[in-house]
Amino acid sequence: MRRWHQLSEVAIEALIRLCGFSATIFVLGIFVFVCREAWPLWHNDAFHLSEFLFSIQWYPTSAVSKHYGVLAMIAGTFSVTLLAMTMAVPLGLGAAIYLGEFCPSRPREILKVLVEMLAAIPSVVWGFAGLTITSRLIVRYTSADVGVNLLNGALLLALMSLPIIVSLAEDALRAVPDEYREAALALGATRWQLTWRVLLPAARHGLVAAVLLGFGRAIGETMAVLMATGHAIHLPTSVFDPVRTLTANIAAELGEAPAKSTHYQVLFLTGVLLFLVTFAVNLTAGLIIRRERRP
Amino acid sequence: MEQVAIPRRKCFVLLVLVGLTACGHRNGPRAQTLRVRGSDTMLILAQAWAEAYGQMNRRVAVEVSGGGSGQGIAALLEGAIDIANCSRNLKPEEADAAQANTGKVPQEVIVGYDALAVFVHRDNPLEEISIAQLAEIYRVGGRLSRWSDLGVRIPAGRNRIVVVNRQSSSGTYEFFREHVLANRDFALGSLDMNGSKEVVDLIASTPGAIGYSGMAFATPVVKMLRVRRKSGDPAFAPTLANVLAHHYPISRSLLIYTLAEPRAMVGEYIHWLQSPTGQQIVADSGYVPVCSGKDLAPPCGAGTN
Numbered sequence: 362m363r364r365w366h367q368l369s370e371v372a373i374e375a376l377i378r379l380c381g382f383s384a385t386i387f388v389l390g391i392f393v394f395v396c397r398e399a400w401p402l403w404h405n406d407a408f409h410l411s412e413f414l415f416s417i418q419w420y421p422t423s424a425v426s427k428h429y430g431v432l433a434m435i436a437g438t439f440s441v442t443l444l445a446m447t448m449a450v451p452l453g454l455g456a457a458i459y460l461g462e463f464c465p466s467r468p469r470e471i472l473k474v475l476v477e478m479l480a481a482i483p484s485v486v487w488g489f490a491g492l493t494i495t496s497r498l499i500v501r502y503t504s505a506d507v508g509v510n511l512l513n514g515a516l517l518l519a520l521m522s523l524p525i526i527v528s529l530a531e532d533a534l535r536a537v538p539d540e541y542r543e544a545a546l547a548l549g550a551t552r553w554q555l556t557w558r559v560l561l562p563a564a565r566h567g568l569v570a571a572v573l574l575g576f577g578r579a580i581g582e583t584m585a586v587l588m589a590t591g592h593a594i595h596l597p598t599s600v601f602d603p604v605r606t607l608t609a610n611i612a613a614e615l616g617e618a619p620a621k622s623t624h625y626q627v628l629f630l631t632g633v634l635l636f637l638v639t640f641a642v643n644l645t646a647g648l649i650i651r652r653e654r655r656p
Numbered sequence: 657m658e659q660v661a662i663p664r665r666k667c668f669v670l671l672v673l674v675g676l677t678a679c680g681h682r683n684g685p686r687a688q689t690l691r692v693r694g695s696d697t698m699l700i701l702a703q704a705w706a707e708a709y710g711q712m713n714r715r716v717a718v719e720v721s722g723g724g725s726g727q728g729i730a731a732l733l734e735g736a737i738d739i740a741n742c743s744r745n746l747k748p749e750e751a752d753a754a755q756a757n758t759g760k761v762p763q764e765v766i767v768g769y770d771a772l773a774v775f776v777h778r779d780n781p782l783e784e785i786s787i788a789q790l791a792e793i794y795r796v797g798g799r800l801s802r803w804s805d806l807g808v809r810i811p812a813g814r815n816r817i818v819v820v821n822r823q824s825s826s827g828t829y830e831f832f833r834e835h836v837l838a839n840r841d842f843a844l845g846s847l848d849m850n851g852s853k854e855v856v857d858l859i860a861s862t863p864g865a866i867g868y869s870g871m872a873f874a875t876p877v878v879k880m881l882r883v884r885r886k887s888g889d890p891a892f893a894p895t896l897a898n899v900l901a902h903h904y905p906i907s908r909s910l911l912i913y914t915l916a917e918p919r920a921m922v923g924e925y926i927h928w929l930q931s932p933t934g935q936q937i938v939a940d941s942g943y944v945p946v947c948s949g950k951d952l953a954p955p956c957g958a959g960t961n
Contacts, residue, residue, distance in 0.1 A: 417844065422726075422824040424839040433844070497861050507818045507847065507862050587850070592823070595845040603847050613850060617726035617825030619733070619753065 392636060399629035407623050413630065419594050421614065421624040429627045431634075433594045437604035438635075440597050441511055441590060442579045445518035449579075450572055452519070453526030457571075458556055460527070461534035473528070480524035484584040491517045491589030505601035507591060512600040514590035518582055522575035529574060533567020534560055566649045573646035577639050583608040607631050687715045688921055694728020694741035695827050696851045697770060697870035698910055701941040702741055705929060708937055716921055722851065725827025732913055733757050738922045740913045743770065743827035743870070744834075760915040767929050769944035771871040771894035772832065772906040775856060775878040777863045782808045784882045784891040787905055790836050793817055793866065796843045803864065810864050820855050820867030821846035828852065831908055832868055871899075872942030899944045910943060 402408045408429060412418070416430025456476065460469050495516055496508030505512075537560050545555045561568070583606075591603025592613065611628050618625040692702055699722040706718035728740035733754050746762055754762045774790065776782055785806075792800040800806065802815045809815075821842060822829040833839060849855045852869035859865040860877040871894045874880050882891035885905040898904040912929070914922055928934050935945035 419844065420841055422830075423841050424833065425841060492857075500861060500863070504813075506814055506816050506864050507858075509847065509858065591847045592849070593845050593847045603845075605848075613823050613848070614825065616723055617730055617823075619730055 395629055395632045395636060399626050399633050401621075402623070402626045402630060405623055405626070408627065413627065417594065417596060419610075421618070421627065427623070429623070431607065431610070431627075431631055433596050434605050434607045434610050434631075435634075436596050437511075437590070438580060438606040438608070441514045441518060441586060441604060441606060442576060444511060444515035444600065445522065445579045446572070446576055448515065448519035449522050449526055449575055453523050453571070453575065454530055454568065456523075456527045457530035457534060457568075458560075461531045462552070462556055462560065473531075476524050476527050479520065482521075484521065484582060485588075487517045487521055488585040488588030491585060496589065499601075503601065507601075507603055509589055509591040510601050510603045511590065511597050514586045514604070514606075515600075517585045517589050518579040521582060521585065522578045525578050526571050526575040529571035530564075530568050533564040533571060536567065537563045566652055570646040570650045573642055573649070577642045577646070580642070581608060581635070581639055583612050587612055607635050611635075688717070690716055690718045690739070690921060690925055691737040692718060692720045692739045692741060693723060693731050693737045694739075695725045695743040695910070696722045696822075697743040697826075697828050697872075698741040699851075700872060701768070701910070701938060701943060704937050704941050705934060708933070709925065709928060716925070718925070724823065724825035725830070726825035729913065732762065732915065735915070738914065738918060739926070742911045742913055743908065744831045745909075745911070746913060754915065758915055760917070762913045763916055763918075765912050765914075765926055765930070766909045766946055767912055768910040768935070768938040768946050769899055770908055770910050771899045771904045771944070772828065772835075772868055772908065773871045773874055773894040774866065774868050774881045774883060775859050775874070776866050776881060777810075777859055778877055778879045779811050779863060780808065780879060782806060782879075782881060784884060786884045786887050786889075786891075787836055788886060790883075791838070791840075793819060794821070794832070794842055794846070795837045796841045798843055812863055814864040816864055818862055818865040819843070819846040820858055820862075820865050821848050822852075822855065822869075823848045823850055828869060832906075835906055835908075870943070871895075874942070896939075896944050907944075909946075910938075 407427065412428065412430050414430075414435075415432055416428065417433040418428035418430045419433065420426070420428045460472060460476075464472065491513050492509065496510075496513050498508075499505050499510070499513055500508040541559050541563055542555060545559045550558070586606045587609035590606065590609065592605050592609060593603035594605050595602055597604050611631055614624070615628050618628055692706070695702075699720070702720045706720045709716065709718055725740075725742040725744055728737070728742060729746065729750050731737045732740040733750065735758055746764065751762055754760065774785060780803075782803075789800060789806065792798040801817055803810050803817055804815055822832075824830075833842065847858065849858060849867075852873045855867040855869045856873050856875055856878055859867050860875070871880075880894060882893045883905055884891040892898045892903040892905070894904050894907075899907045912926065914926070918926075930946075938945040
């Protein structure tokens with residue numbers, strides 16, 4: 362009987378260790394797979410890395426001359442994500458400050474559940490709302506030529522990344538020790554001064570990490586931007602211009618690209634590019650959080 | 657000894673469960689599944705066919721999905737589906753790839769005809785357009801970018817032509833490029849929609865938009881333009897009669913492809929598609945039915961069934 366217990370102890374420990382490692386194994390596995398599919402491009406004369414990164418000419422199925430430049434999509438991805446962040450960050454931090462510092466505890470619990478429910482809405486539903494509601498409002502109330510555009514996509518991404526920013530920022534604010542609050546109030550600070558001068562600086566690492574993780578969420582989003590941004594290859598010059606993002610381009614074209622063709626490999630290289638960007642963003646956020654935990 | 661007894665009981669429960677699921681499979685609703693994928697233009701037609709066939713033949717379930725002609729062909733070459741719907745002709749390199757991948761030759765069947773309709777917003781005063789004008793709107797370096805260039809004024813002061821296009825896996829996209837742009841490239845910056853219905857929906861909500869799709873996707877909230885072959889010619893609306901009389905300049909065949917010697921079930925299905933019942937469904941879906949032969953034929957199934 363004791364032996365049986367020892368055995369099960371060992372087995373369960375191994376199982377748990379496997380679970381712990383599995384996330385790492387999957388991430389590495391996916392990265393290796395994506396790189397392997399894109400790898401033959403190095404020996405492909407029809408492909409030039411400089412054209413890939415610095416040209417907007419995206420003609421993967423042209424009957425005359427094929428070009429594989431994703432600059433317009435890089436610009437599209439970053440413009441829609443940054444515009445989304447300019448909306449989501451003030452709103453998200455404001456909501457976090459209210460929830461963490463000003464809100465009485467009972468409404469706070471209800472509000473937190475509601476904010477987290479935003480995260481539970483599937484992205485295709487967001488996309489549908491963008492296609493049928495916000496885009497029509499944009500056409501009606503602005504001078505925009507077309508409603509599915511940069512602003513429309515950014516609006517959806519802002520709402521989608523809001524729950525991440527609010528929950529993480531609120532955690533960061535609540536992690537500030539109460540001694541700070543008590544000391545500030547004892548010195549005669551108003552609640553505004555307390556928030557602005559004491560809490561925000563004390564929680565800044567956590568807040569930056571919250572924003573970066575929200576950014577990572579927004580940059581990787583696919584379905585909603587595919588439906589809501591117009592999917593046009595165009596360097597945006599105004600918030601009313603339609604754009605195409607890297608993720609949406611992969612989603613729209615990977616199914617048709619014949620396996621092992623240059624088009625297929627270039628789409629995988631686009632995946633590598635996205636992977637590196639999100640990896641850098643998440644790694645930065647992770648490092649910042651770690652620095653905060655170890656003062 | 658207790659520890660041994662529990663697993664034995666679990667084993668019994670497991671066996672019962674396995675038995676139950678096996679029973680469930682044996683009594684499944686359909687014996688065979690026929691997989692169809694491809695052209696978005698033909699999606700409504702393929703779904704109508706599948707539904708009617710499923711009611712008639714209880715043994716076969718027809719699964720239909722869209723994605724574009726290119727996706728259908730790609731799936732057929734991998735052997736993932738039985739029938740590829742296609743609104744353009746198979747390319748030589750695709751036929752070669754089929755032979756290399758599966759060792760079989762793709763076979764083509766014409767199942768109907770379609771007119772490629774050109775749509776604008778219903779408030780747009782434009783009524784007619786020529787193939788050359790369409791090319792100048794859509795091609796790279798094209799000269800038409802404002803509605804005033806075409807001599808019309810759009811309500812609400814919007815003058816830029818919002819060019820609505822299809823994603824590159826679409827057979828309609830390739831057909832348009834071949835027959836309207838003479839294989840030149842599309843200008844970048846068009847809004848590339850994933851399906852014909854999205855094209856029509858976007859045009860309905862965008863005053864300055866122009867776009868194209870199969871004739872069956874017309875709705876009352878968008879306006880179909882009459883199209884002329886070249887300036888000076890009369891312009892024709894995309895109707896059944898104009899397609900059959902070869903008047904409408906951008907009409908095409910709706911095709912299905914299978915790999916050579918398909919399963920008996922697939923052959924039966926294709927035969928049924930060409931029957932008067934199948935062709936009546938083509939007409940009911942808003943396309944032009946076909947009798948036989950490569951060229952546009954007089955209507956056969958339509959209205960007589």
